Amino acid sequence: MESDTTAAPRRSVLDSIKPYLEKESIAAFLLGLSSGYPFALLAATLTTRLAQDGIEKSTITAFTLAFFVYNFKPLWAWVIDGLHIPVLGRLGQRVAWMLVTGVLVIAATVNLALVNPAQDIGGTVAAAVLLGLAGASFDIVIDAYRIETLKPYQLGVGSGMSQYGWRIGSAGAGSLALVVAARSDWHWAYAICAVFALPAILTALVLGEPPRHKVSHERRGMTEIWASIAGPFVEFFQRSGAWLVLAFILVHKIGDTLANLTFRLLFDDLGFSNDEIAIYDVGVGFWALIVGVFVGGVIYARLGLKRSVLIALVLMAISNLSFAMLAAAGHSNWGMAAAIGFENFASGYGGVVVVAYFSALCDLRFTAAQYALISAGASAVGRLLTGTTAGALIEAMGYVNFYLLTTIAALPGIALFWWMMRTGLVDAAMGTAGEVGEGDARADPA
Template identity: 75%
Template sequence: MTADTSSPRGVMASVRPYLEKESLAAFFLGMSSGFPYAMIGATLTTRLAQDGIDKKTVTAFTLAFLVYNLKVFWAWLVDGVRLPLLGRMGRRVSWMLLAGALVMAAVANLALVDPAADIGATVLAAVLVGVAGATFDIVIDAYRIETLKPYQLGTGSGMSQYGWRIGSAGAGALALVVSARYGWTSAYLFCALFAVPAMFTALVLGEPARHRDPACKKGVGEVVASIIGPFGEFFRRNGAWLVLLFILVHKVGDTLANLTFRLLFNDLGFTNDEIAIWDVGVGFWAYLIGIFIGGVAYTRMGLKRSVLLALVLMAISNLSFAALAAAGHSNLGMAGAIGFENMASGYGGVVVVAYFSALCDLRYTAAQYALISASASVVGRFATGTTAGALIEAMGYVNFYLLTTVLAVPGVVLFWWMGRSGLVDAAMGTAGEDKAETDPFA
């Protein structure tokens, strides 16, 4: 006999996991995770443009984002180094406080530089925000994964996505409002406070119950082993190389398509007001709805089925832009394409992040999740971003978006085969294998 999810009791059962303390913690962690990205993204671009900095110099600031892909090289420190003094509070809590303080200091430093007077100092300040933000991400991801119980990975990832979007958008909006009244220095100093939610969460909840400290390292050889150990453990698993291949290719088609939406809208003659309403407005709410659906679907469908559905939806969403390109200027068509794409991305972001979280070994959560998250975006940022414009010029928009749909197929097929052959389960980390923690609402 199946549960009646349409009844009030069924609805409450779906909502209740979002109100558990671990899921609420994931929300506040996500808020703090999202704001450094906004500080060196659109917010800094606006500041530089208003200070009269030329476009070539502004684009050079994208190097600050490269740091997020390099975080895997120092993530082992978060797993393997016990901080003096603060370390008595627990490894994760102490690193959260240190990383949060570093982010606040880096943002304050960026607030105090004058781009018009010293662009070099501004570049350095932006890179420092990137380094501090990436380190904060390492700690936040590890804390979130180790705080959430296995059955909470879906809803917790959803709440984290909610927090990230609200934190990045909120910090960006606050910076614009404050800068218009009190200047950019005050704006950045106000936004530095967005690091506080994660720090406060760590202080309130304390050290994650599921955190497992690796063995103590004493000699040089043991320190070296602590660096390569997390990666060695991952690649010794059955099917690990196929899992890594999936991580690398699963978003190639989606990334190629996402890089070009604004180009399509411009060539179809959409105005800035239309883009603001349909792309930004509809897209934002569709994304939030997709996040909620993803959390519920992960809980109800399980990991493998929910991830496979996400991959299919993200592939199909590219077809909607092929249809828009063929139809031409259409507000309804744009709303439909953007709405479907963002809902699929919100849904996929939850369940895929939950899967990536479950791949981690609880002894090496920080290092392994840094490897996974960096690998998931590196191909899209370096391999596909440089080819999108040339492909559009050679093929046209319709055929281009059809190509991106085809490029998404290998990821779908690979994950389906991994699920059928048992490799999804065989390569799972201890973060997703703890059967002692069950869903009390199941």
């Protein structure tokens, strides 16, 4: 694939804001709103629920393996690209799958609401895995719909709006669950959060099939089915530098994932109440994220994809240090607000530019399968390490040293992306999602 690095005209700050108001960007926000809530119910919220039920830390961190199923999305993502659903398929491939997976994730949420971890830990594990499977499938459709709806020049802003939605959906579901659980019980807290699946379903019904969606095969013989399975992988690994890109995807977020999936354990051990967590973790974090996402969209437009991604990697590494400082300081509302604020700013900024890069890597014939591979790989190693070692590491070395370790774990990703920039591999491995349509993700502003 030829690399076109023709400089794009520099945009003003006002020009950087206008794309946030376009219908494609608003759609990305609504899709993100639904995408974020299953993850929240499986991660921080479930961690709090289990901790308050007296479950051991090693068991709680092992629950991260329940949503490790997100990392197996590539195994069935090809079905969503290639399998036509009878009757509902008349609405379009993406719309039909949005309806099916949306109903499944609602059912799985209600199922998890009905279990009692203190009485049936095995049933809770099974319910969490089912929500992970449904949520991962919902994510596959949402990501494909978003990428195929956005034009190349909208990838940065669209990713930002998706991050706005993801964080609001995640924070909204998490805080709503905490508030309801404090005043009623965890069963009602989980059940009511199922409404967060509706924005994505309604968006698909209103906008219809994405304009950039390309059907790779019309006939459904064995040859075509095999092409649906193997095609996304064959196409990706034929690109120049594909293996190095995959290595970056796998290692760049190890430290960030390790840190993020253990925050609620830290808060619980430091004695923060549910209301304090809701105010500082959700409230302060939300506004810091809003700022980070906005800054990410502006910086992406003004500096281009490559430089903005490198900045994001550095910020995400530094953010882990703030939690080492909080752990050293102890129970401090100001310390919690500062740590959460910086982490969410860095995460919001990084979510815009890194997600835009990963979206641009997709081939429009295989959007669902390739983005599933990329997004699953992005957190696979971190989730595996969290589920198998994080609890033991925290107990052995303490929170301060643990968060320092997560900072060091982020350095290889920074070094690898810098080298890929210097050698031109970032441009060489770009997919058609970053090239076809208005704008070109490879171009740097003048």
